[in-house]
Amino acid sequence: MIRLVKYGSFLVVTLFAALVSCQQNKTEVQTYTSGREKILVDESLVPIIEDQAYVFESAYPDARLQLIAKSENELINSFLDDSAQVAILSRDLSAAERKHFDSKNIKTRVNRFAIDGIALITHNSVEDSTATIDDIIKVMRGETSSLGNLIFDNANSSTVRYFKNLAAVKVLPAKGVYALKTNSEVIKYVFDNPGTIGVVGVNWIVQPPVDLEDEVGSLIIMGVKNVAGKPGSDAFYKPFQNDIALELYPLLRSLYIVNCEGGPGLGTGFASFIAGERGQRIVLKSGLLPDSIPSREINIITK
Template identity: 80%
Template sequence: MINSFKLNSFLAILLTVLFTSCQQSSKEVQTYTSGTEKILVDESLAPIIEDQTFVFESTYPDANLVLVTKSENELINSFLDDSAQVAILSRNLSEDERKHFENKNVKIRINRFAVDGIALIAHNTIEDSTVTVEDIIKVLKGEVSPLGNLIFDNANSSTVRYFKELAGVKELPEKGVYALKSNPEVIQYVYDNPGTIGVVGVNWIVQPPVDLEKQVGSLKILGVKNLAGKVGSDAYYKPFQNDIALEQYPLLRSLYIINCEGGPGLGTGFASFIAGERGQRIVLKSGLLPDSIPSREVNIIK
């Protein structure tokens, strides 16, 4: 009869070996084109990243990208808490954020993959379809301005942070500026409340969700004139690719995929895909400006 103590010890060792083996197997499955990777995504950039993910996973069936959309502040907190190793932001890491990873000897890989134009939207029934950066800044400082209420996606969002920096303010005024919870809510609110001006990533208007196509069809993108003496101060420009490429549209921001895996993995594969020709073509189709313009071959038949 087998000694019960020896049997229990044997089973404990066996379970430990099996558990360790399973852990090693799961790590081995993680490659540039296979495995599972959690990716934190700035909510204002969700449409373009969802497009990239769909094509990437269709191309590599063994890849599973789990997108977690958050406001910028929430995203950064999650990223620094190591809840994910890959994040997609509309800004680069700050010096303190870099040190967080460097102190852990984690190599940071950063790729700029697009330039986005922040769109100002209004109901198509309004008469004036132009605004100036000067008037936007007045609203953000709580001063008298001819503009209607500005509606943002989230108090902790990247768009709010961008406009605070634009106006040089630390807090938004109590009147004239309001924050909801998401870009879809901004679109719906502006649709329901003519006279208000919404602030969203242009991709939400160029490629809106199916359930918001009707609302977007009744909205217009406003032309924006820059401050005197700056590029784009000679006329009103919109966040379309030509005006973004020439930097004539004033409200521009770079988009980055930040990879802190520390080694080869699915996040690196996805970052390479977005920065590659196929990923850049998806950016081009989305209405944003690719970081590198994809080449185009033209065959001339004589």
């Protein structure tokens, strides 16, 4: 009798496990609009990608996107280790990175979906809310400048890489430039330390997280003037859509979604969504400049 009870219990447990396994396999089957997908996201771009993911999942209830925020260097390392098949970056893949995927016969699809302005932010109590590219370069080179300290999100971030390239330096100077861990920490630090200058993606200021709205309300975006002879050298411009579109704001960068799925899948569906009209409207609303301006229909009624 005891053996029968044990056998029956074993049978029930086995059947239950099989049903759970089947259910899990069912949810893991990917299409363009269903399944689960890990998305590596440059930490400086999190707000805009959270908006995109929210609308995408709302439109397709069977889709589940797991956004994993990392600094650029950490993200690239994870991407090359096959931790995820889709990544959101503020630059294209390098030749060496493409070769890595080619060696594995993995086809990469890279699509630009927006143009971002890197914002310089400071406390609204500061009298001078302008900066020149010349002064930024001096700070990045450790030279004397009238600018306050530059505060970055992370030593391995895309914004640090951008400014190092701008100043043609390979390492950060010993003074004048400091790196924290996240964009949220930058916003809090600049709020608590008037006179410092934070470096963040403009979307963090246009659409800040709820828990940072009070701090952002006390910050201002600085105007930036380009070096002589280049567009934007005649005045101080801010990373607003009009100045981004006209390329008058000097600190611009393109945003890309890199897809290495190699076939039909949720990552491909999400990439298509971001590049499509609905995704581009979300970019437009976020304060960034869409790669392709969504069309607008105007109905003219005549009597």
